[in-house]
Amino acid sequence: MRMTNGFTPSTTGDVVVLPPIGDPSAADEMNHRIANSLQLVMAMVSVEARAVIDPHARAVLQMTGQRIGAIANVHRHLYRSHAATHVALGDYLEELAADLEQGCGQGAAARRVLVGADAVAVPPDTANAIGVLVSELVANACKYAYAPDTHGDIRITLNAMPFGGYRLQVEDRGHGRGDGATRGSGMGSRLIDLMAARLNAAHCWQDARPGTRFVLISGRP
Structure with a gap:
């Protein structure tokens, strides 16, 4: 998998990592780690989905990835806004x-x-x-x-x-x-x-x- 900057849903299996911010708080650091970890899981699910032949099973995996991404987005938002x-x-x-x-x-x-x-x-x-x-x-x-x-x-x-x-x-x-x-x-x-x-x-x-x-x-x- 290729490491890139920024944070957008991956449809290619790339791992997209949040860039660091200046003077992060403990809460910022936690949200940064959670968001990046969830993005990694979402990328892994995306890779598995592409390998599945059955369309129903593939759709289930894709939906699972979207659910993970929704939670990752909360932590991304908290990280960017410095909100705890x-x-x-x-x-x-x-x-x-x-x-x-x-x-x-x-x-x-x-x-x-x-x-x-x-x-x-x-x-x-x-x-x-x-x-x-x-x-x-x-x-x-x-x-x-x-x-x-x-x-x-x-x-x-x-x-x-x-x-x-x-x-x-x-x-x-x-x-x-x-x-x-x-x-x-x-x-x-x-x-x-x-x-x-x-x-x-x-x-x-x-x-x-x-x-x-x-x-x-x-x-x-």
């Missing part, structure tokens, strides 16, 4: 959306992942759970919301609630999904439910007419 206790959730979602968009198709089937976010700060554990949840939702929308040969957008919206907490929405304008359940093996749907429970947040699927909308509401930051 809270993550600027809107900024994090912008970074995550840019990463996810790279894996959402090209050419006529290109998918834009757009973010509109209020200023909301959350603890790192909360950001981790939201990152995994959003990665799962965006991946499902990329695969199932639109016809394979057409482009389409996925929108992530984060609103601060008047008395604390936040409202998170992930929406597409595709053909809809009937009862709103995620497709595939069902693991994604279970993971979304698990992350929502971990966040102690209410969530639901809505018919966006057209498309599908996922809404999560938490009464606490």
Whole structure:
């Protein structure tokens, strides 16, 4: 594997390492090590996925890599912002959306992942759970919301609630999904439910007419 600077998801198996910053704190050093270690694991998963012939198994490994990348991005954000206790959730979602968009198709089937976010700060554990949840939702929308040969957008919206907490929405304008359940093996749907429970947040699927909308509401930051 080739070592490079910067930090972006690897689709070639390269290990991408965060560059050092000046005068890092102990928390910065910890987040630096965690982010780089997770990036290494993600690169290894990417290499294994390319060697798998079965398309379903390959897709599972690729999704696993995205989940690892979502957690790595939290520590990357903490490292760059010198934050130890809270993550600027809107900024994090912008970074995550840019990463996810790279894996959402090209050419006529290109998918834009757009973010509109209020200023909301959350603890790192909360950001981790939201990152995994959003990665799962965006991946499902990329695969199932639109016809394979057409482009389409996925929108992530984060609103601060008047008395604390936040409202998170992930929406597409595709053909809809009937009862709103995620497709595939069902693991994604279970993971979304698990992350929502971990966040102690209410969530639901809505018919966006057209498309599908996922809404999560938490009464606490």
